[in-house]
Amino acid sequence: MNSTLRFWAAVVPSFLFVAAIAMRAEWTLRTGREVHLAVRAYDPMDALSGRYLAVPLAIERVDRGAAARDEQRSLLGRVVWVRLEPGEPFWLAAEVLDAPPGDPDVVALRGTVVNDQQADLWVDYGLDRFFIPQDAADPTVPRNAHRLTAVVRVTREGTSALADLLVDGETYADWNARQPRGSGAPR
Numbered sequence: 001m002n003s004t005l006r007f008w009a010a011v012v013p014s015f016l017f018v019a020a021i022a023m024r025a026e027w028t029l030r031t032g033r034e035v036h037l038a039v040r041a042y043d044p045m046d047a048l049s050g051r052y053l054a055v056p057l058a059i060e061r062v063d064r065g066a067a068a069r070d071e072q073r074s075l076l077g078r079v080v081w082v083r084l085e086p087g088e089p090f091w092l093a094a095e096v097l098d099a100p101p102g103d104p105d106v107v108a109l110r111g112t113v114v115n116d117q118q119a120d121l122w123v124d125y126g127l128d129r130f131f132i133p134q135d136a137a138d139p140t141v142p143r144n145a146h147r148l149t150a151v152v153r154v155t156r157e158g159t160s161a162l163a164d165l166l167v168d169g170e171t172y173a174d175w176n177a178r179q180p181r182g183s184g185a186p187r
Contacts, residue, residue, distance in 0.1 A: 028161040032153030033107055036166070038090040039148040052129040053140060055150050055165065059084070059093040059109075061120040067096040075116045081108040081158045082123055090149065096121065100158050110158030127152060130165045132172070137179035139167040 038058035062082055067075065075096075083095040084107045091107070101108050115122035127150065132138075139146045149166040167175040 024159070025161050028155050028159050029153050029163055032155045032160065034163070035084055035086075035091040035107060035152050035154055036089065037150045037152055039150050039165075051134050051136070052131045053138070053148075053165065054128060055130050055148065055162070056128060057125065057150060058090070060123055060125070062093045062096055062123055064116070064119055064121055066093060067121060075113040075121060078113050079110065080113055080121075080123060081110050082125075083108045084154075096123075100156070104156050107154050108158050109152075109154055109160050125160060127160060127162045130162060130172070132176075137176050139165075139172070139175065 039055045040058055059082065066082075067080075081097040081100050082093050083097055083101060084091040085094040086092075097108060100110070109123075109125050111123040111125040113121055114124045130150075139148060146167050147169070149169070150162060151164040151166060152160050153163050154160045165172040
């Protein structure tokens with residue numbers, strides 16, 4: 001096999017893999033059902049990841065009583081689907097399921113149980129970072145000054161993507177545009 005063919009044989013599968021990941025996220029954003037979830041906010045800086053707001057969802061903690069399994073059996077590391085119900089102003093975790101719900105009208109987030117040693121199950125949905133521009137305003141400063149809401153799109157299969165962050169009910173971009181230049185930006 002010549003070197004050009006070997007090069008393309010190595011590059012094309014990698015490119016297709018990355019493209020598939022991006023297409024899946026875009027598909028979720030375009031076809032998923034929109035839900036609004038409460039955020040418990042804090043703002044770390046990670047030199048390697050860039051500037052982002054950590055958006056830990058309030059529904060990451062699910063009452064163990066909502067789990068359909070025997071309480072004695074460990075769920076640690078298991079993939080679960082958390083059925084959501086509309087509430088005001090946020091959707092709420094109603095039940096922990098072992099499989100995606102069969103009803104297409106039911107909204108359930110797919111996640112992994114990361115801690116089941118307490119009264120609550122801790123579920124990671126992979127929706128924990130909202131990236132913001134380097135010079136953007138930070139709605140977490142001062143602490144708890146604003147109500148943050150994660151706008152999440154959820155497909156029938158439970159895959160999800162963070163579509164936006166609402167700050168006191170308005171999109172992050174609109175809220176940020178009204179802030180004094182550099183407010184909350186790192187120094």
